[in-house]
Amino acid sequence: MQDFNGQVAFITGGASGAGFGQAQVFGRAGAKIVIADLRAEAIAKAVAALTAEGITAHGIVLDITDRAAYARAAVEVEAVFGQAPTLLFNTAGVNSFGPVEQTTYGDFDWLIGVNLGGVINGMVTFVPRMIASGRPGHIVTCSSLGGLSGSALCAPYSAAKAAVINLMESYSQGLAKHHIGVSVICPANIKSNIAEATKTRPADLGPSGYVANDDTIASLHSIHRHGMEPVELAEWTKKGIANGDLYIIPYPEAKDQLRAHFDKIVDAVLPVEADPEGTKKRVDALMEWATGSAKVFTPAATDA
Numbered sequence: 541m542q543d544f545n546g547q548v549a550f551i552t553g554g555a556s557g558a559g560f561g562q563a564q565v566f567g568r569a570g571a572k573i574v575i576a577d578l579r580a581e582a583i584a585k586a587v588a589a590l591t592a593e594g595i596t597a598h599g600i601v602l603d604i605t606d607r608a609a610y611a612r613a614a615v616e617v618e619a620v621f622g623q624a625p626t627l628l629f630n631t632a633g634v635n636s637f638g639p640v641e642q643t644t645y646g647d648f649d650w651l652i653g654v655n656l657g658g659v660i661n662g663m664v665t666f667v668p669r670m671i672a673s674g675r676p677g678h679i680v681t682c683s684s685l686g687g688l689s690g691s692a693l694c695a696p697y698s699a700a701k702a703a704v705i706n707l708m709e710s711y712s713q714g715l716a717k718h719h720i721g722v723s724v725i726c727p728a729n730i731k732s733n734i735a736e737a738t739k740t741r742p743a744d745l746g747p748s749g750y751v752a753n754d755d756t757i758a759s760l761h762s763i764h765r766h767g768m769e770p771v772e773l774a775e776w777t778k779k780g781i782a783n784g785d786l787y788i789i790p791y792p793e794a795k796d797q798l799r800a801h802f803d804k805i806v807d808a809v810l811p812v813e814a815d816p817e818g819t820k821k822r823v824d825a826l827m828e829w830a831t832g833s834a835k836v837f838t839p840a841a842t843d844a
Contacts, residue, residue: 561770638750
């Protein structure tokens with residue numbers, strides 16, 4: 541997608557941080573913006589700021605873990621703008637830090653429920669509507685550099701973000717034929733309010749194994765204030781969409797670390813010591829199955 545003028549952009553977590561940066565950048569490029577966020581006051585403030593710039597903006601209070609609410613939001617978007625979004629930004633996310641061995645069920649349920657489940661809800665809600673509209677579109681999901689490796693201090697978050705990367709790779713393969721592009725952003729530190737996320741953790745999830753108080757929140761704020769500006773990240777995202785990039789990682793300083801990490805994975809592949817032709821056939825067959833190019837996945841084969 542090269543031209544963003546007139547596009548309808550649905551942005552989760554759009555009232556602040558990375559989401560609001562996307563709202564600003566794509567709104568200034570001519571897109572009509574839907575701010576979806578859990579916080580009504582923050583939505584009102586964000587919509588007012590966008591409107592003051594002459595950007596068309598609409599706010600929807602949305603808990604991305606609530607599938608029924610997501611469906612209602614989709615209906616509302618179509619009622620307001622007369623169409624499904626052509627730009628979907630799965631940006632809302634939460635985080636909390638603590639030793640992996642102290643992680644509770646509640647910690648997993650919250651962090652994976654929002655960071656992975658919320659993305660799944662967005663995709664299942666909007667992808668069929670985007671396809672049915674017949675319009676070219678693009679989907680951007682916010683993962684993290686933390687999703688490219690494990691972490692002993694934010695394991696559920698990293699696990700969810702890793703799953704999001706894999707999921708977007710799958711959707712990229714499946715949606716190309718519908719002229720819907722897919723990108724996944726893997727930011728490092730950005731200026732955002734994610735340090736406040738623990739305040740939104742539902743009480744009914746039970747106890748957490750992590751320490752979360754005013755001191756820990758202040759400590760996280762001191763880290764995030766040095767991060768990339770959300771508007772800068774959104775500008776990189778806009779370039780990535782225009783280029784048709786699947787991965788958007790505007791952190792060149794991370795390249796050596798990522799290369800070292802993935803070299804370990806590649807180096808773990810055992811050498812072929814016997815029957816190399818047979819091994820190649822098995823690998824080729826597996827890859828055909830994984831990518832959906834095997835004959836069993838074709839409509840003709842299915843109908844038969």
